[in-house]
Amino acid sequence: MASLSTPACCGTSKAAELLQLSVGTVQSLVDKKILLAWITQGGHRRISLESIQNYQLQQQKLPALERLMSERLKVMVVDDDAVTRHLLQDTCLSAHPHVDCCAMSSAIEALLHLPVFKPHIMLIDLLMPKVDGWELVKRLQQNEDFSKLQIITLSALSLAELKDRGGPPVGSRLIAKPVDLGWLRGYLVGLLAPQAWA
Template sequence: MREPKSFEAAITASDFSSEDYCGTSYAAKLLGLSVATVQSLVEKGEIEAWKTLGGHRRIALQSINAYLAKNSPQLSRADTDPKHRLRVLMVEDDENTRELYRCQFEDWDLPVDCTWMPSALEAMMDIASMRPDLLITDLSMPGVDGIEMLKACKRNLQLADMQIVVISGLAPEAVKARGGLPPEAHLLQKPINFDWLHGYVTALVTANRKWRH
């Protein structure tokens, strides 16, 4: 398999960001194991994977499903990708802020499947296989920032229907000066208005339920 040679290619090339592969963090979520355990399974050859030029593991979803079928037969593929739940990807590099989001989502008790990522680059490793209904992201992050990630997302046709909420301490003028956001993205200023976010996520849950049924 040919590996992409740049960040831009990595998140748009079908051989890298297709539904057939995911990163280690998302694989751990699907398997219900720690990242270290998944890495160990890969090293033992129990799960199929390969490394990109940047050293990131790409794990075959087919291999994950085969491992589940062998070791946890009570889990089906539908269990790892529940169609009736809203898929949410949260990208935030600050651990305390991620925990704040996590507590809020737990308190709301909505039918939402949340995945938490500490960097834009890590998120981009998995976003095509996850196909989130909603992306919530910060902008100022080390390495690849949120604005660059969003521009790349809009070039990926697999993510055309994904809703976007950006939460940032930057003023709208500063965001525009750095390249701006996709027209359909919602920009929330910090401190976070959780009442608005709760209402927005609830509306998406309702729309998602009607669409999928």
């Protein structure tokens, strides 16, 4: 039986599940002292359930405008073709006032910026030099911090050509190039519904 002096707590993964955030974000909240946490003798991090509940209440009490301003949908475009890259970025930015979009010219550049920008959605060209779209998607799916990331892969290859290369990456949504910009705008606007991408 637990001691009455022991506060109710949970691990980082459970806290992330309760808050609907990534493990990395929860760790950041702990580092900023927003969530109360401590390390057990066994070396495990424990987070106070009371501090989790308090954080949830604070988020619910945010004024509507402040909440909207904090809930921006972040999109990252990764394409080595400059014209396509900028066209997709402009389309994303013009889709809705609460969409942020950055554009990267390579998978390596994208991987370097991911921890800073923290996108909710990535548009990834499959055919890129050095590290291609298949490899980038694989690396993303191996990282728990990006478990909620929505991945859209882009390709001008025919279905037969894609099949020869092993098909589109599992867990991604394949869109043919050139991208239907009207569809992209509608897709982003639809995702701005409350909690759709949190």
